[in-house]
Amino acid sequence: MKPLRRADGTAPDSLPESVARNIRALDGGPAWLKSLPETLADVQAAWDLALDSPFDGGSCSWAGPARTGSAERSVLKVSFPHREARGEAEALRFWDGAGAVRLLRASEDGFALLLEECRPGATLRDSPGEPEDLLAAGLHVLAWLWRRPPEPGLDLESLETVATDWAGLVEERHPRLRPGADPHLVRTAVDLLGSLPRTAERSVVLHGDINPGNILAAERAPWLAIDPKPMVGDPGYDVWPLIMQIDPPMRLIDPLPALRRRFDTAAEILGEPADRLAAWSAARAVESAFDRYNIGSYPAGDAELAQAELLADVAGL
Missing domain, CATH: 3.30.200.20 (Phosphorylase Kinase; domain 1)
Known part of the structure; x- marks a missing residue:
């Protein structure tokens, strides 16, 4: 060698x-x-x-x-x-x-x-600017990725298949790992993971992990995405990391107004209903919480369940 x-x-x-x-x-x-x-x-x-x-x-x-x-x-x-x-x-x-x-x-x-290679390569997360402007920049990258519809034969997993798997995991993990978690919130998330993929009005190639650390400053475009975990399915799935990780709104005393503004911005840029984007985000936060419980990270899981409660409120669930 x-x-x-x-x-x-x-x-x-x-x-x-x-x-x-x-x-x-x-x-x-x-x-x-x-x-x-x-x-x-x-x-x-x-x-x-x-x-x-x-x-x-x-x-x-x-x-x-x-x-x-x-x-x-x-x-x-x-x-x-x-x-x-x-x-x-x-x-x-x-x-x-x-x-x-x-x-x-x-x-x-x-x-x-x-x-x-992206040059200069700074992440959206670490870039200066107003949170609203950074969020809009990330959402425009997402809209660019979604522009071309999936082609027949594209060898990517279906979001419906993955979400169905996740729904089963949440159901199994709830009584075993966090039986005290709000049963209505957990049931709502399980139901959304089953219903949202089947009721989508369009299908796109999803990035799958479009957090602000996976968007880099580049030369041929202001920002480019890296490190996808791609699937094909409902575009509403993708927005949660951008909404929650750019200047995290959970740090605010009252995050609800900021969250509502962010979902309104996302709806305007992406052409997707704000309540549907928020519903996907709530379901993903619950799934992620139980994934964290599964590896013993209970404080992080509890934080994501608290986040899911607010996202469910934004979605009107």
């Missing part, structure tokens, strides 16, 4: 410990980590790349700057194989740079990707 090399001829640093810790906790994670140096070396040789040290952050992938043999700047991403990452190459190929970074190359299994 050839050693990894950086553009300056030295070896790149290993995976950040925070990412390695996440992966070690996954089924098959330790074995994947052990094989990662060989995987990187194989991809580097096959694609004639010089690598730099990986970026900080992320959750379950090695991602870092790369240069091709022709000195083109790019980013290499090698993901731990999991359900949410399975469609990333397919979605990026479908968007072809319209709202997201371009896919330059992909491995046969789709878990190694060579991507367009």
Whole structure:
């Protein structure tokens, strides 16, 4: 096996410990980590790349700057194989740079990707500006991603299938992990996860994780999305991370007025009903809360259930 090399001829640093810790906790994670140096070396040789040290952050992938043999700047991403990452190459190929970074190359299994580099690359989360302006910028990226309707044969999971799976998990986890959670709120979320995908008036290629850390400042467009967890389905699914993570409204003494304004803004830019966007957000917050309970993160889960109660109020549920 050839050693990894950086553009300056030295070896790149290993995976950040925070990412390695996440992966070690996954089924098959330790074995994947052990094989990662060989995987990187194989991809580097096959694609004639010089690598730099990986970026900080992320959750379950090695991602870092790369240069091709022709000195083109790019980013290499090698993901731990999991359900949410399975469609990333397919979605990026479908968007072809319209709202997201371009896919330059992909491995046969789709878990190694060579991507367009965003410069300057600052995240929407870390950028200066009024929260309303940052939210609008993120929503316009989302609208761009949704512009082209899905094509027959697109190899992406259906949101309806995923949401049905999640509804079953919430039902099973409620009495086992947080039996004291408001049964009306939990039942409402389960019902929404079943009904919303089936009653959508249109279907789009969803980003799946359009949080403000996954939108980067770029040169060929003001902002581009990265790291999709794509599906095909109801566009209302996508807005929750943008609404809640840009200058988080839950920090306010009374977040309800701010939340109502944000959903009105989203409805105006995206052409989707505000109450439906809020209903999806409430359902997602409940599902996420029980996912956090499942890994023992009870304070974070309780915070998301409190969030879901307010989102349900905005939605009129």
